[in-house]
Amino acid sequence: MMPELVTPQESDGEVRLAALAVLAQQARDLVDAVTLTDVPEDELTAVTAELVALTERLGAVRREGPLRHEFGPDGRFRHLGNAVVGDCNPHALPLVVGRTAEGGVRADLAFRPSHVGPPGSVHGGVSAMILDHLLGEAVAAAGKAAMTGTLSLKYRRPVPYGVPLLGAAAVSRSEGRKTWAEGAISLPDGTALVEATGLFITPAQWVGIGTDGRETAEARAADGGDPVEGGRSGPR
Numbered sequence: 001m002m003p004e005l006v007t008p009q010e011s012d013g014e015v016r017l018a019a020l021a022v023l024a025q026q027a028r029d030l031v032d033a034v035t036l037t038d039v040p041e042d043e044l045t046a047v048t049a050e051l052v053a054l055t056e057r058l059g060a061v062r063r064e065g066p067l068r069h070e071f072g073p074d075g076r077f078r079h080l081g082n083a084v085v086g087d088c089n090p091h092a093l094p095l096v097v098g099r100t101a102e103g104g105v106r107a108d109l110a111f112r113p114s115h116v117g118p119p120g121s122v123h124g125g126v127s128a129m130i131l132d133h134l135l136g137e138a139v140a141a142a143g144k145a146a147m148t149g150t151l152s153l154k155y156r157r158p159v160p161y162g163v164p165l166l167g168a169a170a171v172s173r174s175e176g177r178k179t180w181a182e183g184a185i186s187l188p189d190g191t192a193l194v195e196a197t198g199l200f201i202t203p204a205q206w207v208g209i210g211t212d213g214r215e216t217a218e219a220r221a222a223d224g225g226d227p228v229e230g231g232r233s234g235p236r
C-alpha cells in the first residue's frame with residue numbers, strides 16, 4: 001500500500017522545514033568533520049560528550065517516522081525526507097535533479113569523503129543509490145510512477161569524491177507497467193565512470209496514480225469523473 005500523502009500544513013510549517021533543512025546541512029558538515037578530523041583524543045572525547053547532549057535535545061520530541069511525500073505550498077510533489085534528494089535528510093547529498101530538453105534528467109553532484117569505499121574512491125553502493133534514484137526520476141519524468149525491479153551497474157572507473165561530476169538518466173523503453181531506463185555518472189568531460197540500466201515497475205496498486213502522487217485524469221474519468229480535491233488526493 002502507498003502511504004498517505006499529507007500537505008505541509010498538516011505536518012510542518014515551511015519556516016520549520018527550512019530550519020530543519022539548515023540543521024540537516026549542519027549534520028552533513030558534521031559528518032564530513034568527523035570523517036576528516038585529526039584533533040587530539042581528549043578533544044574527540046569532549047566533542048562526543050557535547051554531541052550526546054545535542055542528540056538528546058533533538059530526540060526529546062520525536063515524530064512517528066521520517067518526513068513523508070507531500071505537496072509543497074506551490075502544489076508540487078516533494079519528499080524532503082528522501083535519502084537521496086531530501087533537503088531535510090542529513091543522509092542525502094542532497095541531489096538536485098533537473099529535466100533535460102530531451103525528456104531525461106540530469107544532476108550535478110559531488111561525493112563527500114564519507115562516501116569512500118575502495119582507497120580514494122566512492123563506495124559502489126553509494127553510486128548505485130544515486131543511479132537508482134536518477135533512473136527512477138527519469139521514469140517519473142516520462143510520466144510513470146514506478147519502483148525499481150532490477151538495477152544493473154557497470155563500474156568502468158573508480159568514482160572520485162570531492163570533485164564535480166554529472167549524473168544523467170533517460171527512459172529507453174516502456175511496455176505496460178514496465179519501464180526501462182539507463183543512465184550514468186560521468187566526469188564533466190563526458191567520461192563514463194558508472195553506467196546503469198534498470199527495470200522499473202508500476203506496482204499493480206499504483207495503476208491510475210500519476211507521478212505527482214495524485215489520481216490520473218484517465219483514472220478519474222474511469223471512476224465517473226469526480227474532480228480531485230486541490231492540494232491533497234491520497235492514493236486509494
Ligand SMILES: CCCCC/C=C\C/C=C\C/C=C\C/C=C\CCCC(=O)SCCNC(=O)CCNC(=O)[C@H](O)C(C)(C)COP(=O)(O)OP(=O)(O)OC[C@H]1O[C@@H](n2cnc3c(N)ncnc32)[C@H](O)[C@@H]1OP(=O)(O)O
Binds near residue numbers: 069137
Ligand atoms: C506516497 C506517494 C508515493 C507516490 C509515488 C508516485 C510517483 C513517484 C513519482 C516520483 C518519484 C520520483 C522519482 C523516483 C526516484 C527514485 C526511485 C527510487 C526507486 C526505489 O528505490 S524503489 C525501492 C526498491 N524497490 C522495491 O522496493 C520494489 C519492491 N518490489 C515490489 O514492490 C514489487 O515486487 C514490484 C512493484 C516490483 C512488482 O510487484 P507487482 O505486484 O506490481 O508486480 P507483478 O508481480 O504483478 O509483476 C508484474 C510484471 O513485472 C515482473 N516483475 C515483478 N517484479 C519484478 C522484478 N523485481 N524484476 C523483474 N521483473 C519483475 C513480473 O514478472 C511481471 O511480468 P510479466 O507481466 O511479464 O509477467
